[in-house]
Amino acid sequence: MFARLTPVVKYLLLINIALLLIPSVLNLELSGIFGLHYIFAENFKPFQFITYMFFHGGFGHLLGNMFALFIFGPMLERFWGAKRFFIFYMITGVGAGMLYGVVNFVEMQQLESAAQDYIENPNYEAFNAFIRDNASYAYRQWYDFIDAYGENQGSREYINASVQRVKEVVRFQGNIPMIGASGAIFGILFAFGFLFPNTELFLLFPPIPIKAKYLVTFYAIYELYAGIQRTPGDNVAHWAHLGGMLIAFILLKIWQDNRRKFY
Template sequence: MFSNLTPVVKNLLLANVLIFALSGLIRIDLVDIMGLRYVLADQFAPHQLITYMFMHGGWGHLFSNMFALFIFGPLLERFWGPKKFFLFYMITGIGAGILYGMVNFYEVRQVQTAAERYMESPNYESFTAFMAEHASGYYSSIYDFIDDYGNNQDNGRYIEQSKVYVSQIYQQISNVPMVGASGAVFGILMAFGLLFPNTELMLLIPPMPVKAKYLVTFYGLYELYSGVQRNPGDNVAHWAHLGGMLIAYILIRIWRNQRNTFY
């Protein structure tokens, strides 16, 4: 099985696994350095558009991405050649990071505006509205405070504490780094579905064959739905996944139009 690995796929697998293992051995927080930050955050750096692809949030996150790279990557590398495959991987990953950053900028700015508005005119109704819209997952952890605040709406101590909570929530939302090779991996999935649409893949759950074009369509629609819904507690970067798929689609369309010079 491993003897069929192509050079770039093998090196990408090794790089991701070694960096993840290294992050558990050293005292330096690599996620803090390599993760993709909110573009206006003090910790943001341009190199994060590349390094975020080589850092993962856990073994499950790492395994799912590397398994997909292992399954779909070798055929694409043989089809394009190592240089073009690596170029494709990097461009889709960077493009996914850029699209995620654009959506993240819009979302964080909304929270920032709401937080600033609350600081100017704090009151119980505005606090509960802010929590419901921007921090519903945080709501239960301060339920007792919210209940007490409702019974003491003119108490300065509760008003000041509510400001602290609003500030903490904004800081938390604006400082969460995005990590993982998912954007590039979803680009690979899109490429596989476009170039080999009728190839049948065997699903694990349920155990049934499905053509690549249908699997890619399902994933694309699911990610779009999840990105728009953005359910509380959902920490998956759906817009990065969609960004990888979008950049992959554009690249392949361009390369098809340049077939005489590219392939």
Template sequence: MFSLTPVVRNLLILNVAFFLVDIYVINLTPGFALRSFMSPAFMPYQFVTYMFLHGNFGHLLSNMFGLFIFGPLLERVWGPKRFVFFYFFTGIGAGLLFSGINYFEISQLREAAQTYTAYPTPDGLIDFLSQHAKGFYQANLDFVNQFEENPTNPTYIKDSVDFVNALYQREVNIPMVGASGAIFGILMAFGLLFPNTELFLLFFPFPIKAKYFVTFYGLYELYAGIQNAQSDNVAHFAHLGGMLFAFIILQYWNSQSKKFY
């Protein structure tokens, strides 16, 4: 019979408890989700607290399922203290990588918004939307067409500037939540420590070795992160960050002991 280890059990309880408090008692997201470095709501402690918040039940279930399946074996191999360190190291590392890339993207968006605000024109608005907000172009096509027909109309100019600035404010204040970074770190560690273990997955009709599953999943996350689809609200670079920091700490631990643990 499958048995939970102490740290995994406590992490499951904490994540479920925070989810229930967030949904039914008080909204924790405004203060404890991870914000952009450029957001006035950013606080350093959010690199820890964001790991215990989830967007919905499905988000929570998928992360806790990964922790439930892969976490206990790693805790038995490493012991509770090292497992706790690994969990927070990869989770915080995931937040750092995500925040670094987010800072680069938001900086570009802010510069584009400032440029447009200084020189608002229909062509400038089209360029801004096509480069930074493709998903909003079709939704605002009527306004763009009317602005093109009345390029000197002060109302259209003001509305376009307000729209661009509102879009920037929206992007800079989008919160990031979830234990996914730490879970992907656990998945990476499992693939490295037990590479030939065969996994039976619901969406695969045949067993796949852990090393191949981790490799394919990592490549998919990299592809999805680079694509950066407007409708995609998954923090793919946080997932990659968890895997990257897992690889780093495993390599360091391995260099300290031939047996690794």
């Protein structure tokens, strides 16, 4: 099975696996250094637009991305050659990170604006609304405080404490790093569907055949929907996935003069 691996795909697999296993064995937390942060966060560094794509949040996260690379990467590398495939992988990954950075910037500006509105006019109802809309994860851990605040709404102590918690939400959200190769992987998925649209793939769940072009279309629609209709607790970087697809489309159009068809 592994005989089908091409050189760049093989090395990408090894690097990503190593950067999950080695820090785990040595008990090192590297995502805070190499993951992609909000551009105005204190932990942001420009090199993170590259390094974020080589770190993952756990075995399941790594397995999903590397399985897709293993399935779709070798055919593209044989089609383009190692150099062009590596360039494609890196550009789609970096481009996905940049698009995510733009969306994250807009979201953080909205969060900071909502926080400032609360700080200027703090009250129990506004605090509940802020937490519900921007930090639903905090309801459980702050339940006792929220309950006590409701019973002491005029207390300056609780008002000041609520302001500090709102600021804490902004700091926390701004320092969550994005990690994973998903942007580049979705670029590879898009390229496969673009170049080999009528190739039939056999899904595991549900176990049915589907043409590559339909699978790519489904993923694109789903990621767009999930990115717009963001559900509480969803920590998937849907806009990075779409960014990988968008950059892949642009690159493929640029390279289209040299395109050969394979079905």
